[in-house]
Amino acid sequence: MKTVRDACQLQDNALSIKLSDQIEQLDELINDEGNGAAFFARTFITQRMQDLIAEGIARLAGTSS
Numbered sequence: 186m187k188t189v190r191d192a193c194q195l196q197d198n199a200l201s202i203k204l205s206d207q208i209e210q211l212d213e214l215i216n217d218e219g220n221g222a223a224f225f226a227r228t229f230i231t232q233r234m235q236d237l238i239a240e241g242i243a244r245l246a247g248t249s250s
Contacts, residue, residue: 196227
C-alpha cells in the first residue's frame with residue numbers, strides 16, 4: 186500500500202515556512218481564474234469542506250438560517 190508521501194504530490198511551496206505563500210488570495214482567484222477551476226483542480230475538497238461551502242452558499246442565497 187502506498188504511503189501518503191508516495192500517493193500525494195506536494196506543491197513547490199507546501200513545506201515553506203512562509204505562511205503568506207500558503208494562503209489563497211481570493212481577489213486573484215476571482216480575477217485571474219474566472220470560475221475557480223484551477224483552484225479546485227489543485228484542491229481536494231473533503232466532505233466537511235463540501236458541507237461548509239454548501240451551507241455558506243445557502244446562507245448567502247437566503248435559503249438557510
